[in-house]
Amino acid sequence: MRLPLATLALFLTTVLAQADMAPRDGWSVTPTSKSYDQLIADVKTAAKANKMGVVTQAGPTGAAKARGIAIPGNRVIGLFNNVYAVNVLNLSTAAMIEAPVRVYVTENTDGTATLSYKLPSTVFAPYVPEAGADLATLAAELDTIFAAIAETAVK
Template identity: 65%
Template sequence: MVSRRPASLPLEQRITTWRSVMSLKRLTAALILAAAAAAAAAGNIAPRDGWAVHETSKPYGQLINDVKAAAKAEGMGVVTQAGPTEAAAARGITIPGNRVIGLFNNDFAVKILALSTAAMIEAPVRIYVTEEEDGSATLAYKLPSHVFAPYTEEGGAELKALADQLDRRFARIAERAEK
């Protein structure tokens, strides 16, 4: 059997080496935690072309519930939901609330499919709810007209009109959810 501890080193030197290794491990752990905290505090979603961004005073969980209720009131179904917050917590990592909610309805799906099969890769259109440092939440989404723009050559004016209708519907969902 091979010993991991060289017998030739004096006890004092072995202790010093052990302390150095432990200090390095603590430093590595601290750097990993600092990196995770920096990633978690990435900040608010800045306004950008083709997006609608609504900062609210509502708490994260309430805004998620209000988005779902507003979507239902506007005739849109919650098709998907995803977010890393709970999975990160299960791994012992705390990050701000972060949820993507996919909304669509079958009427729009059938009409868009008749115009451009490729365009349906963009469905459902997603609303993004993020928790801010102060406990409030932000609602953001790409405008459907922006999302479906690459397909208007194929889908024509009818696809553009449907995307514009979705713009108005998503604006109403955001307005209801903010109240």
């Protein structure tokens, strides 16, 4: 009896893992008609145009492929710059754990890609009671920058 349940659980996990990103509170989720690779390239270009650096990149797609497992494209790209990093640190050492702010490029079941990210104001909200209104203002500024990056990248 355990084997069929385990098999069913694995099947459901695989099916759910391949679902397209859905809207969620505190996030920006924008499906596009672009391919996964094109959206990644466009996010990087848009970040640079908005004076944000690509600080990190990670995703399981390439490693899974090397293991013989095909999964949809999946890339997390961390964006930030030193000016904001220093400003966050001056307001809250603890809040710096949230930098870089990440954007998420996922390949949809139809071959297109979606750009998603947690709004910086959502990311930094837990630290505002400790850090004060200046952190909320900084996060709102980052909301505007990330919205501009997303708008440019998804065009």
